[in-house]
Each structure stands twice: as C-alpha cells, then as structure tokens.
Amino acid sequence: MDSVLEMKDICKTFYGDGIVVKANDHVNFSLNKGEIHAILGENGAGKSTLVNGLFFPPDSGHIFINGVEVNLDNPLTAIKEYKLAIARQDLSKSLIERHTVAENILSFSEGFFLSLAEIERAIKKALQKFNLGDINPKAKVWKLSGGEKQRVEILKALITNPSILILDEPTAMLTPPEIERLFSLLKNLKEEGKSIIIITHHLEEAINLSDRITVLRHGEVVGVLDTQKLRKDYANEKEAIMHLASLMVGKEVLYDLHQDKVHTGTIVVELDDAVVNNDMGDAVVHGISLHLKTNQILGLAGISGNGQRELIEGLFRWRNLEKGRIKIRGQDVTNKPIKKVRELGVAYIPEDRRKALIFDLSVRDNLMLNSYQNSKSLIIDRSRIIPETEALIRRYNIKTTSPLSPIRSLSGGNRQKVVVAREFSLKQGKDLILIAENPTFGLDVGTTQFVREELLRKRAEGAAILLVSSDLTEIMSLCDEIAVIFKGKIMGIISRENATREMIGLMMGGAHQTEVLV
Amino acid sequence: MRILNHRLFFQKRIEPITGINAILFRIAFLLFGLVVAGLIFLLNGVNPIITYIDMIRVNLLLIPNTIARFIPLLAIGLGLAIPFKARVDNIGAEGQYIIGMLTATGTAFLFPDLPGIILIPLMFVNAFILGAIWAIPVVLFRAKGGFQGADVVVSFLLVFPALYLMEWLVSDLWRDPETGFTYSSLLPENAQLPKIPGTPIYISIFLILAITLLVYYFLFRNIDGIPKLKLGYEINVMGKNPLAGRIAGMSFFRVILITMIFSGGMAAIAGVGEVAGNALRLGVKSQGYGYTGIAVAYLGGLNPLGIIVSALFFAALKVGGLALTGIPATVLQLFSGIIIFFVLLSEFFFRFTIKMRRES
Missing domain, CATH: 3.40.50.300 (P-loop containing nucleotide triphosphate hydrolases)
Structure with missing residues (x-):
C-alpha cells in the first residue's frame, strides 16, 4: 500500500519551568491511503505533539506527503496546499469562545469577500451531510455544551474537505450515541478514500475503529500493530485490550x-x-x-x-x-x-495544581498552608509546625532535597503528593x-x-x-x-x-x- | 531572539538566588549601572572615576546630611516593601508622602498653641491616618475590582490630587506673605522636630529605625523558613499565588488592606519628618522621594535590613550630587534614573535567566 503521509525521525523537545520534556524522540509514523490509523498512548505520551508537527515544524525530522518531502512551516500551507485538517483536543484554545460558530469557521473560507450568510448555509449543509446533528451557526461558542463544541471543532476540520483528517481525542466530550455517529461517519469517509488519524487513550475505540494502531510511550513508538492481526491473535477482545494496555503503560501494572x-x-x-x-x-x-x-x-x-x-x-x-x-x-x-x-x-484537592500550590514557596510553606492558622494568637507556632511538616514529608514520601526547597524544583508526582499530604491532614x-x-x-x-x-x-x-x-x-x-x-x-x-x-x-x-x- | 543557529530566551529560575549571592547579584547590577552612567559622564566631558571619588568624598564630609536624607528614604522604602511583597504595586508613595507633609503642616497650623510634646505626636498620628486613607482606594480597586493592574494605575493617579492640593494650599491658604516665593509660612517652633545637636538629623530617625527592626523581626525574619507572624506568611503566599491563598481561606482584601495602610502611613510619616524636621515649611515642589523609594525597596531586596543599606546608598547618591558641579542638572537626574533602572532590571533577572539553545 502506498502511504500518503510519512513522518520520519521526528523529535520535539519542550523546555519549561526547568523541566526538559522529550515529547517526541525519533518517532516514525506512516499513514496509508484510506485507512484509519489510531495513535494510542497515555496522557503526555506525545500523541498531540506528533500530529502538531504537521502544522508547526518539529525540532528535527522529515515529513513526506505522497512520497514527496515537504516543509510544513505554517498551518495554512498544511491546510490549503496539502489538504490536511485537524480537530484539536484543547477546545478552549482552538475555538474562539466569544465568536459564533460561523465566525469560527469563517477563517477557512476562500475568496476576497467574506459572506457570513454563505458560510452559515455551508455549515448547515455540512452538518447534514456529515450527520453531525443540529447546531445553530449563529450561536456563540461559549453558549454551547462541551459536546456541541467538539462537533463544531470536528466540522471545522471536515468543512475544508481534507484528504488527511486528524482527530485529536474527538470523543472526550461526546456522549455515547454521538460517538457512535462519529465513528460511522469516519467509516464512511474511509470508504470515500480519505485517510484518518485518530488520537485516543481509549483502547476499545482504537481496536474497534482503526486499521492500524501506533502506540506511543514517553515520546517513543513502542509498537505499530495491525488491528486485524491483533484480533486474530487473541481469543477475545478483552485479551487484545490487555495486550494494548500493557504496551501503553509499560511494565508498571x-x-x-x-x-x-x-x-x-x-x-x-x-x-x-x-x-x-x-x-x-x-x-x-x-x-x-x-x-x-x-x-x-x-x-x-x-x-x-x-x-x-x-x-x-x-x-x-x-x-x-x-x-x-x-x-x-x-x-x-x-x-x-x-x-x-x-x-x-473541608479539604480540597483541585485538578489544577496552581490552585493548590505556591510554586515559588518552599515545601514547608506549602505544607503549612492550612495548619498555620491552628494557633490562637497572631504568632505562628513554629515549634509545632516544623515537626508536623517534616512528618508529612516522611509519611507521604515526598522526594525533596530539603523542606525549604521550592515546589518548583519538585517533580509533578511529588508536587501532587504535597497537596495530598496537606489536604488529607487537615482533620483526622x-x-x-x-x-x-x-x-x-x-x-x-x-x-x-x-x-x-x-x-x-x-x-x-x-x-x-x-x-x-x-x-x-x-x-x-x-x-x-x-x-x-x-x-x-x-x-x-x-x-x-x-x-x-x-x-x-x-x-x-x-x-x-x-x-x-x- | 536568534543568533546564528542559537536561540536566546528567558527562562524562569528554578532555584531562587538567596543569601550572599543575592547581595552580590544586586551589587553587580549596581556596578553595571555605574559603568553605564559613567559613559554618560564621559560624553559630557567629565571623568567618571574622579566624579565617583568626589561623590564619596562629599559623603564622608557630610555624613550627618546623608543620614538626614536617609530618614525619609528608609521610611518610604520600608513602607513599600510590604505591599510589594504581597504583589500590590503601590507606585504612588509620592502622593502619600505629600499627604503626610500636608497633614503635618495643617495640624501644626490648626493647633499652634499645643506644647510640642503633644503636638508632634499628634502630627505623626494624623499623618499616618491620612496617608493610610490616601492609600485605601488602591485596595478597593485592586481587591474588589476586576482589573489586576488597578493598584498601579490608581496609586499613581492619586499622586496628582495630592500634588495639586499642596500647590493650592501653599499658594493660597498657607502662603507666607513675607517672602516673594510661593512658600508656606514657617512651622511654629513647637511643631518643629528636635534634632541631634549640631546635625541636621531629626529625631524621627529613632522612630523609623525602631519600626524597621520590629517589621524585620515580626514579618521578615524566617526561622526554618517560617516568619513570626501569620500575617508575614500570608503576605508571602498572597504575593506568590493569591488564588491558592484564597482557596486556603485567606482574605486577599484583608492582607492588602493591612499592607497598604502600613505603606501609606509610612510614606506619610516620612513626609512629616521632611517638613517638620528638615524644610520647616512647604514649597510647591516635592523631592520625589516617593519614587526613589521604589528603587530603595527593590535594591534592599524587599527586606528591612537590606533597605537600611539601600536607603543609605540612595541618600549618598543624593548628597553626592553636590559634587557634580559643572554638569547640567538633567545629567544628574539621568544618573539617578540609570541607577534606578538597573536596580529594577536586577529584579527581573532574579526571576529569569537567559538561556541559549542550539537549533537546527
């Protein structure tokens, strides 16, 4: 089979907050014509980074489309010249909340004169064609539910009539019937000869929908599997899923x-x-x-x-x-x-660590955020707090060079341990x-x-x-x-x-x- | 920024610069500032090295004068350090300082017959209260409004009403009919601050030094990473991440209210000393101590002990200016501007570092 898209030796490193993350480490990936290819991996495995390499250049690597090496240095060339389209995962960044659905899609229209009415008509037609349900093109995006936003994002990708469609976790906000409809749509598109990349961390989705699966772990490819073969090799779906899961998470079970x-x-x-x-x-x-x-x-x-x-x-x-x-x-x-x-x-562990931690202050400062108030007077009871915080560090096995090191110097897991230690010890x-x-x-x-x-x-x-x-x-x-x-x-x-x-x-x-x- | 195939960028420091390194770091930036200012002196045909030596000599000759200049700078710098630590940018100390001068003068003119032992404390108390009131709009807009930069805008804008109020009072109500210049009348004798005999150093230095040490002991001195007062800890938390502080049950409003009351009050106290201890009458111009105070606070590392040193440094710069004869007055202003700029620049590099990365 001929591959429409090949990515070779893709490397991308992120530098931030003193952490160096190799999001993609010499990743090879290929997409055949007319296949659905799932990219599977845990959070942070480098899935989104890989496909983003098609719109913003990676640090190094080569990209071939239909066998010809291309230089995709900005999203517009990727979309217009090479007929790529992507529905991104982070909707808050890829949709403009204050604009209407039509205005969000407007940016892809051709021609000098922009006609909102025409776009709205086109949207209505496309919604029907792709069976994406009913969305009012005049509605402001922030008024839509999560599922509706997701469908707008998918529509935004489809409306350019791409030959390569990339969906980054398209099902995160969708309800089961909506997912069902999306998948049948994808199968139809595949019949039409389009090539589709779907990023997911749901194993069932990958097995049921795709022709091939590329599994990423810590920025590296750990396996490229043929779904047909996978189904044959294992007695039932459950075992196949177990196999995929162990590939995805590695030895840690x-x-x-x-x-x-x-x-x-x-x-x-x-x-x-x-x-x-x-x-x-x-x-x-x-x-x-x-x-x-x-x-x-x-x-x-x-x-x-x-x-x-x-x-x-x-x-x-x-x-x-x-x-x-x-x-x-x-x-x-x-x-x-x-x-x-x-x-x-009432103790609280927020999803967003920034709500719970003061990155520039020390581990001790962060651990005493609740308990410093436990003395009656205006004065902080040092003689109580020092042993308390040290006990918490030991008890929760927080890896830090000293109680006075800033939270910023800790790893993600240890940062969360600080939150858990503090909040769990609020009351007994x-x-x-x-x-x-x-x-x-x-x-x-x-x-x-x-x-x-x-x-x-x-x-x-x-x-x-x-x-x-x-x-x-x-x-x-x-x-x-x-x-x-x-x-x-x-x-x-x-x-x-x-x-x-x-x-x-x-x-x-x-x-x-x-x-x-x- | 790209240089050849390397990319330069700023990165947040993971490990903060602390202790002796922080002091050396600041001194290094001061030296940069002095070098750059020296280049400007050179352009004006003045030998910077001789000039700097002259400045030191003048200061050595006039140590009491330097200390007299040091008093308002210490008060304002200390007052600013506390809201700065809570990330409330009070850049309007100048206004609060002017209000302090006005209150002291007004109090003295209202009760000219009170004995000094009552009148002088009354001037300080009144000034502290009014200076604090002048700072409170900043708190309201910052804490209750939706705009994060409200502290900067409101505190700065409040300088001007204070300035014009002073102009009006001096040129009209309190004007001294006996001089041709727009000055207020002299303060009555019982309202003048006593001085250390033979020097221009007035007694509020003891008050301000005492406050400085108390603030250091209660809010800033960390033992095992923990300050003495809960308020000190709350200021640290609010300054670094107000959201986390509020979720833990701290009141952002309460913390910045206290810091701004203190800040406004201290600036006003500096104003009392300036008018009742130094000038003895009001003019229509202000010395700009309120602005210099910002640099004093930052050069001192927002720490009372450091602020004592940095206030001394800026006082010395001011007195050293006397040595700069033969240079246009604007160059002198440029000189202190450059020093302040480098002080504030060092603050940026305390938090960020320049990294270079090779790119393909």
Missing part, C-alpha cells in the same frame, strides 16, 4: 485496590437544590442535591464541562449559590466565606470532608496508585469524600456510590454494586437512572 468493607455513616454535608452560574452568568448547575456521608466515597461521574467545576466551586464557596443551601455538620454555610467552610474540615478521622477533583490527573502510575490508596485509607478512617472524576475506571474502582451529572443535573445516584460501566456511560450521555436500571 495497576494492581487491584484493596477496599475494606465499612459501614457508611452519618450525613455531614447536605447540598440542597443548588443553582450555580458559570463565569458568563448562565446557570449551569440546575438544582442539584447531594449528601455526603462519613466512611463513604461518593463519585461524581460525568463528561467534563457538564457543570462539575461550577458545582464544586459552589460547594466550596468559591462561587455564590444562586439558589439552594449547603449545610455542613448541621451548620448552614450557604454563601459563607471559604474560611468558615475550611474550619468545618470522621472530621475530614474531602473534595477531590481528578486527583490523579496527569500523574504517573505509581503516584496514581498511591493517591487512590490514600483515598481508600481516609474512607476507612471515617472521612466523607466527594470524588469528581472523568475517569470511569477510577470512579468504578473507588466509589461506594456514584452520582452522574449531565448538563447540570444529576441523572441518578447508584451504589457501586448495582452499577455497570455501561449504565454509567449511558447516564453520562443523558439517560436517566430509571431508564437504565432494569
């Missing part, structure tokens, strides 16, 4: 988490009928009620962008509740200052209420395992934990109860024993609990 049986205790946090607005002033949480109990992990599952962030910020008093009330241990804390909420033992036993937002996001396997074990340990000690995660595996393996959020509403709360991945998946796509329980 996730061992099973040990979850003690504990009796769920009393209610400590009552959130009733909460309505929260987003930054634009639109309600994105519509009357959610949640109860947190001691000795329990309540999972909040959902595709990101469905109001989780606003709900947490409302619960944590970072944002005002427009309606509804919050009671913690019987005390009404509706719209009370964060300090008050903190004093009642049943006094701790913990809100954890994707606490293992971007961590290596070892630290991920560590954080999950700590969560379970705290649960056994009596803490009430709310775990917000977009990782279904994490939710399924840790939680006692799972609440599913969709478009700012709770679709249902199921106990783990009764839950299956499929049920949760359907609810994440907007099905109500009553529809999925049989």
Whole structure:
C-alpha cells in the first residue's frame, strides 16, 4: 500500500519551568491511503505533539506527503496546499469562545469577500451531510455544551474537505450515541478514500475503529500493530485490550485496590437544590442535591464541562449559590466565606495544581498552608509546625532535597503528593470532608496508585469524600456510590454494586437512572 | 531572539538566588549601572572615576546630611516593601508622602498653641491616618475590582490630587506673605522636630529605625523558613499565588488592606519628618522621594535590613550630587534614573535567566 503521509525521525523537545520534556524522540509514523490509523498512548505520551508537527515544524525530522518531502512551516500551507485538517483536543484554545460558530469557521473560507450568510448555509449543509446533528451557526461558542463544541471543532476540520483528517481525542466530550455517529461517519469517509488519524487513550475505540494502531510511550513508538492481526491473535477482545494496555503503560501494572468493607455513616454535608452560574452568568448547575456521608466515597461521574467545576466551586464557596443551601455538620454555610467552610474540615484537592500550590514557596510553606492558622494568637507556632511538616514529608514520601526547597524544583508526582499530604491532614478521622477533583490527573502510575490508596485509607478512617472524576475506571474502582451529572443535573445516584460501566456511560450521555436500571 | 543557529530566551529560575549571592547579584547590577552612567559622564566631558571619588568624598564630609536624607528614604522604602511583597504595586508613595507633609503642616497650623510634646505626636498620628486613607482606594480597586493592574494605575493617579492640593494650599491658604516665593509660612517652633545637636538629623530617625527592626523581626525574619507572624506568611503566599491563598481561606482584601495602610502611613510619616524636621515649611515642589523609594525597596531586596543599606546608598547618591558641579542638572537626574533602572532590571533577572539553545 502506498502511504500518503510519512513522518520520519521526528523529535520535539519542550523546555519549561526547568523541566526538559522529550515529547517526541525519533518517532516514525506512516499513514496509508484510506485507512484509519489510531495513535494510542497515555496522557503526555506525545500523541498531540506528533500530529502538531504537521502544522508547526518539529525540532528535527522529515515529513513526506505522497512520497514527496515537504516543509510544513505554517498551518495554512498544511491546510490549503496539502489538504490536511485537524480537530484539536484543547477546545478552549482552538475555538474562539466569544465568536459564533460561523465566525469560527469563517477563517477557512476562500475568496476576497467574506459572506457570513454563505458560510452559515455551508455549515448547515455540512452538518447534514456529515450527520453531525443540529447546531445553530449563529450561536456563540461559549453558549454551547462541551459536546456541541467538539462537533463544531470536528466540522471545522471536515468543512475544508481534507484528504488527511486528524482527530485529536474527538470523543472526550461526546456522549455515547454521538460517538457512535462519529465513528460511522469516519467509516464512511474511509470508504470515500480519505485517510484518518485518530488520537485516543481509549483502547476499545482504537481496536474497534482503526486499521492500524501506533502506540506511543514517553515520546517513543513502542509498537505499530495491525488491528486485524491483533484480533486474530487473541481469543477475545478483552485479551487484545490487555495486550494494548500493557504496551501503553509499560511494565508498571495497576494492581487491584484493596477496599475494606465499612459501614457508611452519618450525613455531614447536605447540598440542597443548588443553582450555580458559570463565569458568563448562565446557570449551569440546575438544582442539584447531594449528601455526603462519613466512611463513604461518593463519585461524581460525568463528561467534563457538564457543570462539575461550577458545582464544586459552589460547594466550596468559591462561587455564590444562586439558589439552594449547603449545610455542613448541621451548620448552614450557604454563601459563607471559604474560611468558615475550611474550619468545618473541608479539604480540597483541585485538578489544577496552581490552585493548590505556591510554586515559588518552599515545601514547608506549602505544607503549612492550612495548619498555620491552628494557633490562637497572631504568632505562628513554629515549634509545632516544623515537626508536623517534616512528618508529612516522611509519611507521604515526598522526594525533596530539603523542606525549604521550592515546589518548583519538585517533580509533578511529588508536587501532587504535597497537596495530598496537606489536604488529607487537615482533620483526622470522621472530621475530614474531602473534595477531590481528578486527583490523579496527569500523574504517573505509581503516584496514581498511591493517591487512590490514600483515598481508600481516609474512607476507612471515617472521612466523607466527594470524588469528581472523568475517569470511569477510577470512579468504578473507588466509589461506594456514584452520582452522574449531565448538563447540570444529576441523572441518578447508584451504589457501586448495582452499577455497570455501561449504565454509567449511558447516564453520562443523558439517560436517566430509571431508564437504565432494569 | 536568534543568533546564528542559537536561540536566546528567558527562562524562569528554578532555584531562587538567596543569601550572599543575592547581595552580590544586586551589587553587580549596581556596578553595571555605574559603568553605564559613567559613559554618560564621559560624553559630557567629565571623568567618571574622579566624579565617583568626589561623590564619596562629599559623603564622608557630610555624613550627618546623608543620614538626614536617609530618614525619609528608609521610611518610604520600608513602607513599600510590604505591599510589594504581597504583589500590590503601590507606585504612588509620592502622593502619600505629600499627604503626610500636608497633614503635618495643617495640624501644626490648626493647633499652634499645643506644647510640642503633644503636638508632634499628634502630627505623626494624623499623618499616618491620612496617608493610610490616601492609600485605601488602591485596595478597593485592586481587591474588589476586576482589573489586576488597578493598584498601579490608581496609586499613581492619586499622586496628582495630592500634588495639586499642596500647590493650592501653599499658594493660597498657607502662603507666607513675607517672602516673594510661593512658600508656606514657617512651622511654629513647637511643631518643629528636635534634632541631634549640631546635625541636621531629626529625631524621627529613632522612630523609623525602631519600626524597621520590629517589621524585620515580626514579618521578615524566617526561622526554618517560617516568619513570626501569620500575617508575614500570608503576605508571602498572597504575593506568590493569591488564588491558592484564597482557596486556603485567606482574605486577599484583608492582607492588602493591612499592607497598604502600613505603606501609606509610612510614606506619610516620612513626609512629616521632611517638613517638620528638615524644610520647616512647604514649597510647591516635592523631592520625589516617593519614587526613589521604589528603587530603595527593590535594591534592599524587599527586606528591612537590606533597605537600611539601600536607603543609605540612595541618600549618598543624593548628597553626592553636590559634587557634580559643572554638569547640567538633567545629567544628574539621568544618573539617578540609570541607577534606578538597573536596580529594577536586577529584579527581573532574579526571576529569569537567559538561556541559549542550539537549533537546527
């Protein structure tokens, strides 16, 4: 078969914050005509970097299109001359939120005179042709849901009629039926002779959709597999997936988490009928009620962008509740200052480390962020804090040259350990209420395992934990109860024993609990 | 920037420069500044080395005068260091300083009959309060408004009302009818600050030195990385990452309110000393100590002990200017401008370093 695209010896290194990351280390990649080629890898394996090399030149390497070496030094040549198109992963960067759908796509139109009306017509036609559902071209992008934005991004790529289509994690924000439709669309495009690259970290997607799979790990290619052959070699899909998974994560294997049986205790946090607005002033949480109990992990599952962030910020008093009330241990804390909420033992592990860590201050300064307030007077109790912070560093095995080194000098995993150490030690036993937002996001396997074990340990000690995660595996393996959020509403709360991945998946796509329980 | 096939770029430092290295680093930048300023002297036909030696000699002869100049610079520099540490850029110390002078004068003219032992403390207290009030809009706009740079804009703009208020008061209400120049009347004798006999050094030096040492002890001196007061820690956190501080339950508003009250108050106290200890009457022009104070605070590494040294340095520059006879006055201003520029430049290189990378 002739390859339409070949990338040889691609290297790309990122320098930032004192860290040198070899995102692509002599990567070779080829795409055949009329195939769907999946690029598989964990977060940070270098998948997006590789395809971005087609639009911005990599540090070194050669790129061939239809056998001819090309110099792709800016996105426009790639799009216009070589008929490449990409739907990017980070929608906040690739779509202009304040503009309408049509205005976002306008930049690809040809000709001197721009006609919005024409673009809008073209969009409507394309939406129908590609079966991407109904989106109003006049709608402002920030008003769209995550799934709609994703479809706009995909449409943006398709509308140029590319011969090579690249989709970077296209399913992250889509619901299962939408994913279904996208995949059948991709298969049709393949029939038409287009070549497609799809980046994913979902193993099932890769196996079910693609013709070939390139697996990346730490910026290097660890395998190029033929999907047909893969299916033949393994007795069933599950084993094939296991094989892919071990390629993807390497030798480090996730061992099973040990979850003690504990009796769920009393209610400590009552959130009733909460309505929260987003930054634009639109309600994105519509009357959610949640109860947190001691000795329990309540999972909040959902595709990101469905109001989780606003709900947490409302619960944590970072944002005002427009309606509804919050009671913690019987005390009404509706719209009370964060300090008050903190004093009642609410610990918080945000997804964004910048919300939790002061990179320029020392490990000790970061560890004492909560506990410095524990003395009555204006003076900090040094004699208490020094042994405390040193004990935390030992207990959580934080690798640092000294307690006085800045956080900036620590590795990503150790940075997160600092957050976990501090927040987990806010209160002991049943006094701790913990809100954890994707606490293992971007961590290596070892630290991920560590954080999950700590969560379970705290649960056994009596803490009430709310775990917000977009990782279904994490939710399924840790939680006692799972609440599913969709478009700012709770679709249902199921106990783990009764839950299956499929049920949760359907609810994440907007099905109500009553529809999925049989 | 590209040079041949190398690319130059700025990178944030991972390990901060601390201790003796930080001091050497600052001194190195000062030397750069002196060299560049020296080139300008050369262009004016003046030998910079002789000039610098002259400046040192003048200072050695006039040590008490240098110390008298040092008092307001220390007060303002110290007052600025605290909001700077909390990343509130109060560049309007000049305005707060002028308000201090006006308040002192006004208080003295209102109660000319009070005995000095009551009147002088009253002048200080009033000035501190009004100087702080002059700084409070900065807090409101910075903490409650949506605009991050509000502190810079508001604090700077507040200099001008203070300046014009002074012009009006001096040329109208408080004008001394006996001189032809626009000066206010002399302050009554019981409002004048006592001096160390035989020197121009007035007594507020003791007050300000005491405050400096107290601030150092309570807010800046870290033992095992921990300051004495909770406030000191909160200032550190707010200065580096206000978001994390607020999520931990700190009040951004409270922290910057305290820092700005202190800052405005200290600048105003400097103003009291200047009018009641040095000039003894108001003119329509201000000395610009408020602006120099910014460089004093940064050259001192935002640390009270360092600020003592840097305030002495800038005071010496000011007194040393007396040695620069035969040079246009603008060159003298250019000279201090260059020094201030290099001081602020060193702050940038404290946080960033230049790296070079080979590119294909």
